[in-house]
Each structure stands twice: as C-alpha cells, then as structure tokens.
Amino acid sequence: MSSPCPTKPKAITMPRYNPADVEPKWQRYWEQNETFKAPEMPEGEKLYVLDMFPYPSGEGLHVGHPEGYTATDITCRFERMRGKSVLHPMGFDAFGLPAEEYAIKTNTPPRISTEKNIATFTRQLKMLGFSYDWSRVLATTDVDYFRWTQWIFTVLFDTWFDHDQQKGRPISELPIPDEVRAEGDTAIRHFQDDHRLAFQSDALVNWCPKLGTVLANEEVIDGKSERGGYPVERRPLRQWMLRITEYAGRLEQDLEGLDWSDSIKRMQREWIGRSSGAEVDFFIGAQSSATDSDRASTAFESWKSDRATSGFPRKPGDDVLRIYTTRPDTLFGATYMVIAPEHPFVDRLTVADQKSAVKSYCEQAAAKSDLDRTELAKDKTGVFTGSYAINPVNGEEVPIWVADYVLISYGTGAIMAVPAHDTRDFEFAQHFNIPVIAVVDPGELEDVDRAAVLAGTECCTEQGTAVNSGDYNGLTTAAFKQKIGNDLATQGTGKRATNYKLRDWLFSRQRFWGEPFPILHELDDAGNPTGMIRAVDPEDLPVDLPHLDDYKPHGKPEPPLGKSPDEWLYPVIDGKRYKRETNTMPQWAGSCWYYLRFIDPKNGTAFVDREKERAWMPVDLYIGGAEHAVLHLLYSRFWHKVLFDRGYVSTAEPFQRLVNQGMILGEPQYHITPAVFEANKDVLDKLKLNTLRVESEDKVTYILKNGSGDASTDLSEDQTEKRQGQFYLAGTEIPLTTRADKMSKSRGNVVNPDDIVRQHGADSLRLYEMFMGAFEATKPWSKSGVDGVWKFLNRAWRIIVDENAEELALHASVQEVAATDEQLRVLHKTIKAVTKDIETLGFNTAISRLMEFVNFFTSQSVRPKAVMEQFVLLLSPFAPHLGEELWELLGHGTTLAYEPWPVCDESYLVESTIEIPVQVLGKLRGKVQVAPDISKEDLIAAAKADDKVQPWLEGKTIIKEIVVPGRLVNFVVKEPAN
C-alpha cells in the first residue's frame, strides 16, 4: 500500500493527499476558532447528541470507540449545516474498579493514573477530529463534578416514594403514623430512614473477596464477578441500597414512548420482569395441634370468618403463610408448599423430629454461592418441615417444605406448589414422591399428552379449562383467574398483586476510588454510633476523598476509607461528633447524570441551571454499545425520574432516541480443532506455521499464525484454498474454519487506532468504520477495507487537486462553467441519497453514493467548480479534515462547518428515458427504453415489440399483463390449447 510519506525523496513536493499535514492543521484551526463551541442556550432548533462517554482505561482508545463517536460526529456536522443548534459534548467516566485495579498494578495513586489515562484518551479523541465542544469536558472524578453526584445522593436520601401518587416526595412530607409519633423523635427518624430511597439494609449481598468489595446483582454473572470473573459469595453485610424497585412500574411503562430499538426495550422489560397474579394466605395458626385435624379445622374456620370481616391485611400475621402465584387458578392443585431456606418462618414451622434435617439443609443452602445453586438446578433439593398449611379454597392440609429453588428475594419467599402445572414443582414432586393433581385440562394440543397430564404423570403449563376445582370447574384459565381474584378478595384470604424481578440497587462498595457518601453517623459521648444518620449539608459538599497511603483491598469487608485520618473521619458539627460513612459509591453513580452536567458544566450553585436544562433536554440522540442495555440505562433513567419528581428536571425520560452501535470484531482468523492440531503437528512444522491456543467457554481451538510472538501475523487468504465449500490449508488436507472474534490480546487480533491514523489518517479511519457495514450490525475488521477507503479519499482529492503541479493547485478540469444536465443529475442524486442516508444513520450506503459520484467525475474532463463545492460539503461530515482542506483550496476563507447543506432539486433528477425490465412468466427476458411518463398501453406495446421479448410470446396466449408503473412489465402466458 502506498504511504503518505514517500520513501524516495522527491525533487519537488507534489501535492499528494497527506493527512499527516492536513489533519493537525484543521484540528488546530477548529480549536483556535472555537468552531464547535455550543451556545449557552440554543439558538433556533436545538439538537443534543450524546456519546456514551468512555472509561479511560490504561489501554487507550479501542477501535470500537470511534465507531459510535464518528456516527454522532457526522450527525452533528450535518445538522449544524442544516442550521440546528447542536450540543455535542464529551467526558470521562473515571471512577471505579478498573481504574483502581490499574492504579494498583502500576503502583500509582488512582488520581494520577486516571489523569494520565484521560490525557491519552483526550489526545486520541482530538486526533480523530470529532466536533466536540471541548470547553464542556468533564470527568466523574472531578471534585467539582462529584460534588453534585453527592448532592443528588442527598436528594435520593431526602425522598420517599408515595404509592398513591406513584411519585417521589420530600421525606418531610412522609405521613408519620400515630403509633410511631407516640414513641418520640428517635422512632420518627427511624421510620423516615426506613422509607428513604437511599437506605441501609442488612440483606445478604454478593461479596467478592478477590475484588474486596460487594457487587450489585447486575454485576454478578453466573455466580462470578462481571469484572474479572472471580467467585462471589453470599454474605450478610450492612449496605446502602437504592429503592429502584419503587420505580419499576414507571421504568417499564415509560419505555413505550422512547425511540429505542425493540430489542433494548425488551431487555429492559425482561430485567424489570413484571408479573401479575395474586398473594394468598394459607392458614398455619393451628401448628401445635397439626396432628389433631378436628381442632385444626375449627381454628381454620374461625380464621376464615375473621378474615371475611377484617379483610386481607397489608402485612401477614404469624398465623398465615403468605404466598405469591401467577396462577391462582391452580389453587386446587396445590399439593405442597415451599418456603425459602432464609424464610423467617423456617424455625417456627419445623417440627421437633425435623429440626436437625432442616437446620443442616438451611446451612448448606446458605453456604452455596449463586453459582452452586444454579449448577445444582438440575436436581431439586429440599426437606420437609413436618408442618402443614391449610388451603383457603378447599380447607385441605398441605405439607410445607423448605427448598432452595424458592428465592427469599422474590415475591413473598414462599410458594404453593402445583406440580401438575409448573415444571419446577413437577420435578420436585417426582423426586420426593409428592402427589400430582391435575386441575387444568389443556384440551387437545400439539406436543401435549392430554391423558398423561390429566393422570398427573406429565406436567403442562399451558392454559385450559378447570377440572378438580370445585365450583370453578369448566372455567377457562382467564375466567378462573378473574373470578378467584374477586372471591379471594371478598373472603379476605388473598388479593391481586404485581411483582417485579428487579431488585433494589446495592449502592455501596468497599473500595477507595469512588465518590464518598455524603452521610454522617452520629456518635454518642463514648464514641459509639447511635444509629442516627444524617446527610451532609449541601453547602458542606463536596466530601473529597482523603489522602491514603494504603488504599488497596485486603479481602475483608472494612472499606479502606476506614483508615482515613481522624480529621476527615470524625467531623464535629454544632458540637456533635460524627463518623463519616466509609463506603464509596459504585462506578455507575457518575454516569447516571453526566448528560445533565454537560448542559451547564461550570455551574457552581446548582447541578444544572433550570432554564438551560429545559432548553436542551432531552438528549435527542444517544449512541453507545449494547452492553449498557440494562445497567447504565436503567440506573440513569431511575435517577432522572427521581430528579423529575422532585422538580429538578423537566422531562420524565433522559434519552429520547437510543441507537446501539454494533461491535467491531477482529479480522477473521483461521482455526483448526485440537484433534486436527494433534494429528498434523509435523505438517505445520514443515510449513513453519505456529498456533495460538485459545479457550473460550470450555471450547479449545488453535489459531494458525505465521511467525511467532509479537511479530506473528495471521494466515493470508492465499495460504488457504476452498474445495467443495470447505477451506483447507493450501496444499494439505488440513481443514480450516474461519472466524472473526472479539478483539483480544490473547487472540492477537487487536487493532490500535493510533496505527491506522499514522498509516492512513483519521479521515480514513472514520470513513472505514462507517463503511464496514450497517451501523448497528456486528462486523469484522479488515485491513484491506481501510486501504479501500484510503484510495477513495485519494481519488476524491485528485478530482479537485492537480497532483502533478508543483504547488497545491486546483485541477485544470475544475472550471467556473455551468454543469451539464448529466452532471447535475449525478450531483442531485448524490445529495438526495446522502441526505437521506445520514438521517437514517445509513452511513455505509451514503459513502457508496459518494464513491459513485467520484467514479463518475473521474471520467469527466470538465468538472464545474460549483458542483465540486457541493460535493465537498457532502463529503465533509465523513472526512472533515479533507473537506476543510478542499474547501479552502476552492477559494473559501473560513470553515465549511456552518455552510448550508446542499439541497436536492428534484427537477434535475428527471431522465428523458427510463429502462423498464420486461418479464415473461416472472423471468427477465428483455428491457425497453421508454419515456418516464409513458402510458400503460404504450408501455405494453413497447414491451411486446421488443426483440428479446418477442420469441417468448410467440405462439402463446397472454392471459395477464402486469404493469408496475416505472418499475416493470410482466406477461403471464400459456400454451394455446390445441
């Protein structure tokens, strides 16, 4: 491939396209002229275009980053030229585990290494010529920034969720029940603390000893930490939680109005996991006399009549086991109950004989990590408590079991088991020989053995018609659900209920590199915590991180901030001594609201100015990777809704349109299987080929390489051959598979953007990433693809610049003359297509159209200057440096960034004749040239008259003539009847 720096010294510098000169020149120009500085308030129509800001890792920018950033940059440059007021900022998400791990690895304080990484990222981003308003840059680690992150936390702390209004309100407006008020101030404060959106809890949490911190459910995948893949165990620890579950309903509902892809919406919906059913109370009040069924049934009857008058209580008493079910229509089929091992009733419900069995089962379950629980899912385990509950619909006694397939954190932590119609219950019942009673007749269905289902030997979860269900027999599942919902409510034994899979957000981490909580724990005179907490006053924010000599994790749950100097750790306010909260916030905190700060990044009195917020929000286009589909996007929507409820922001949702860029994979590589590798070691040796062993998800393959170590390269195409659809190593019988994988060091397929810019320039990198394929599709990298767009930029350069001149000068063909009709048609076709494609993010096809334009004008000996100017404007969002350089050369003194975008004049598109394909029986047989406005009849006549078509019509009867105006003609014919 040619290089922008010729190897041979030249006598005269020919004005070749040299991005190494052109690109820094224009980057300097934009910076010095503040070309892309956004106004404080939008002027005219506003457009807020946001990239998911990067995590500045020590590795530097990855080729995946510029993909989304180029897409937004093209959109912004395009819309500025169309006159919109564009806000397009960039920043850094710099707190969190990876940065801290990197700091530890390189033995640098996190702040220092973070600043270094940010500097590298900034250099790389600027090198790519993105039109960010750099005056708004921020990092979540800036003290000025996290001051407001802490402030938002105090808002969460000050908010409770009013279920009636479905809205977050100030804690001062929380109604205090009289009985609480009667107990005094301390009780009131505890009551308030129990209702705050930010609260402390002692629940079981995911503790990762290797990372030295707890993790949110979302950060644990298959029982291992999302970052690092380390084992995670369950431990009870006092932690800060955010009540995101209160917003589950709104987070789900409000998805509807968003312009997001269906798949992301679906992922969020599934994560929130709404289900509706009923809560039902099973009577257990007569425990002591469970063996005496007479007394039990008397107690049950009196409980039932009490309930009929008192109704279904908000909180279940000790005399009932409350369960949640989505199938209340199967109540008659409940043959046993299950409570989670962590259920508070376990002890009470366990009879003396079963005590030791239950105890050891629960201990075992507690020791199991989530991973173990999942892995053992195939075999259901459990143990009988020895006691029974009474089914409210038929008074039957139902045995109560403890089993870990029931989760304490979902629903009520207890279920009624209906083995006939629930797969998990069925497996359990089979294993423990528990009766199976069918209560739903599925009818005749494919893949369902109706007789087996009714006999209780097969499980069926389909809906159907009720059987074995007393008065309800014959009802359809839907009607049954409806009726029993009402009946349970009148009897006071149950009520309709909605549940969500979403859990509250575990918000504290035991690491150093995060935002300190703006929370103070009151101490008594002896220095012990009183249990009273308060938020730091807004005017005392920020709470900066103290200097610590040793901030490394030590595998124990005490946060490093616990070792802070006393003057930081023990503030005294109004004579009262406090201890600061020593947990820090998770990485997600800073990214929850950065889009708001960009609107007003320097504001020292508010997190964002209200007027500015109203003017710029919501984000009109938000682009980033799909890996944030649930976590970041759910968290920030939650924070935004709280801020909205409290009146601090004006929109219910932050990101109106979301688009996910597809992942860029490494260049395809040739693999062989372990068996082939073992059998052909000598052949590979002879050919001087090396292999790279890679393991992924317990599959092992070998990647073939030329050379070894860092100098190794992947096999080239001509080292392979394809025979009968199978690739072989050239000249051998060694079968190869070709695969493109995620870029990773271990596969040796990582592409560094710096290298591409050095070889071909930023414009080529940008253009290539946009040309690779559809924006949202996953696509493999290709070295020769970059060469291709580099050649295109050179061709574009050469239709305007005279490469053979001694000085930079216009090509002789570029003249101030009127364009021909054909030239205008090509230009306006290009304008139309490129405009439409940018609007729909179809960048790859837009570039194709620009290539066609250049191909056409390469063959034109006269290139009207006005046409070239329009072309340069069309090209400029994609290759902005080249665009500016050519624009200047065409005689313009200032940037093209605000030149009006070319407008397509349809009248130039009209062609004097068009080509219409003619089919006979759906097969293409000829083409006719006709006037665009030809009548149907004339078109048919022309088609019939065509030389190529005639033989196919000869001797046949035309039974139908199909004409699609402007598109095609099709004759349906048949052999004449003899």
Next chain:
RNA sequence: GCCAGAGUGGCGGAAUUGGCAGACGCGCUGGAUUCAAAAUCCAGUGGCCGCAAGGUCGUGUGGGUUCAAGUCCCACCUCUGGUACCA
C-alpha cells in the same frame, strides 16, 4: 431450555419493504502507463453449459402462497446476543 437477531459471490456488504439479486468496496483477471516496480487509469469479474448469441441454476435447508419471494407463511439447521429456578 426460553426470548430476540442474523444466514446473500473468493471476502466485507447493497437491495422504495413483494417488483431487474449482487449497488459500493476489497480481492482477482486482462490492458494502458513504466527500463522495471509501486501508484494511477481503462475493461472484466456469482456458478454451470456455450466460440458466440444466449441458455440455465442461484440469497442456510425443505415445503408453501403469488403473475412475481432475499423479502410473506410453515417446518428445520447453523451462528450471534440476552436470559436462566422470578412461582
């Protein structure tokens, strides 16, 4: 297992949402230029049959609807994401 999305030349990928399959790019072949090469320019390039004109087959597999299917329907195969006891 379940839920999405995808499967088109040697390769990356296009195809007014049912209307000329393979735009554009890479690669390859031939030619021009060159002492030669690189670069550049021009032409060609899905398979098969044919000297050609042309024919014929062709969008993962098998069926179907239609004048017409890459596109719609049914069944299946493969890959990529998501999810995994949520009652």
